[in-house]
Amino acid sequence: MTKIISLKDVPALIGQEIGVSDWITVDQTMINQFADATLDQQFIHTDPERAAKESPFGETIAHGFLTLSLLSAMNYSALPKIREQTMGLNYGFDKVRFGSPVRVGRRVRGKFVLKEARYRGANMLMTSYDVTVEIENERKPAISGTWLTIVQFDPKDRPQDI
Numbered sequence: 001m002t003k004i005i006s007l008k009d010v011p012a013l014i015g016q017e018i019g020v021s022d023w024i025t026v027d028q029t030m031i032n033q034f035a036d037a038t039l040d041q042q043f044i045h046t047d048p049e050r051a052a053k054e055s056p057f058g059e060t061i062a063h064g065f066l067t068l069s070l071l072s073a074m075n076y077s078a079l080p081k082i083r084e085q086t087m088g089l090n091y092g093f094d095k096v097r098f099g100s101p102v103r104v105g106r107r108v109r110g111k112f113v114l115k116e117a118r119y120r121g122a123n124m125l126m127t128s129y130d131v132t133v134e135i136e137n138e139r140k141p142a143i144s145g146t147w148l149t150i151v152q153f154d155p156k157d158r159p160q161d162i
Helices: 007-013 028-038 048-054 064-069 071-078
Strands: 017-020 085-098 107-120 124-135 143-153
Antiparallel strands (some): 017 107
């Protein structure tokens, strides 16, 4: 896949897997920093000794929202850049499912299938991706969902035939 595409190239990509991200290791430092930032200090995330004894996972796990937030970084390493884009915005999710916990030290990556792309106004393209966050060497994904983003661009750059 070309790493830089044009707005006019986007419609042809609908229905295709257009990117798979680099692997990201979710370590205890990352989990602790997320816990601090979100004020979610539940022991299954932040206390390795207690989690080993009391949780069904036998070790700490990442917050589901930590794993979800990694989609931004995964996006940058996986998706082609749109030449005309001046800004990208996170618009939200239609659906998110946390299928499997991410245990400390595991690696995750994102897969992106472009589900839909439609213009909104003169300077925005709304995109919808079916996303899957895989856990290395595990069958069940950590996350599956539909992610909505907006590509903003200068109206003069909008393809004429669309």
